[in-house]
Amino acid sequence: MLRLEETLIAQGDFQMRADFTLEAGRRYAVIGPSGAGKSTLLAALCGFVPLSAGRMLWQGADITDADPGARPMTMLFQDNNLFPHLTVLQNVGLGLRPDLGMNAQERQRVEEALMRVDLSRFAETKPGNLSGGQQSRVALARVLVQARPLVLLDEPFAALGPALRNEMLDLVQDMVGQTKAALVMVTHAPEDVRRIADEVIFVEGGHAHAPRPAAALMDDPPPELRAYLG
Structure with missing residues (x-):
């Protein structure tokens, strides 16, 4: 509460x-x-x-x-706040580790979040190569992984x-x-x-x-x- x-x-x-x-x-x-x-x-x-x-x-x-x-709490902004030089997996991983030094368990959590938003196949893709809806899903996955x-x-x-x-x-x-x-x-x-x-x-x-x-x-x-x- x-x-x-x-x-x-x-x-x-x-x-x-x-x-x-x-x-x-x-x-x-x-x-x-x-x-x-x-x-x-x-x-x-x-x-x-x-x-x-x-x-x-x-x-x-x-x-x-x-x-x-x-x-x-975690917040999803109007512009999704994705970093263009990072992959989808790295953008989601920022929700767990700002330094991106993820261990195997943390990487698994990121991969599971991507699976839940149907983006597993785009894990190594940069945000600029995604549609607007896919970018929104990446941002949602980052929210999801923070729990x-x-x-x-x-x-x-x-x-x-x-x-x-x-x-x-x-x-x-x-x-x-x-x-x-x-x-x-x-x-x-x-x-x-x-x-x-x-x-x-x-x-x-x-x-x-x-x-x-x-x-x-x-x-x-x-x-x-x-x-x-x-």
Whole structure:
């Protein structure tokens, strides 16, 4: 369980408050207007943006000032963050060993992750020789191999077509279902919310609102959410 306790996230003139709990095994969609702070919220959870006030607790332990690598989460960015000079296997291996000094057991974990995303035959291929969907699968494999309790996705499939995006969302659901990880996904697409989310975190007006059941919220949105959805 991850708890944000009366937190304030501030960058320059931007401020956002959040006070809520994320439960293990749940799938959360983060939605809201452009510029509202959705990506900033994920960056704060990961420790890339410090909290200006409040505390972050993981299983009751204070991780407010913990380094990103010491936190119980991993993040998949919009651009997949792949290194073009490394092979697919090496890019995934970075999730375990930043120095790529993998032992036999770690290499086996990487190979198993590639198998689960159907990329085993591309292990020695460079990312530039892959399609957009295949690159997304490489990034997912790197998340998978880390086996963290929370998986954060910052619109990593926004550039993909609808069919491929749905395929990737299904793969993400399978992945978190197997590992029992909590999923927190930023998206602009209401159809993605209905497809993948148990609960919705609506970000607007300087607040990241506490999660609410996705189906009920999307079927009968409050005025501010209705205005965003159009």
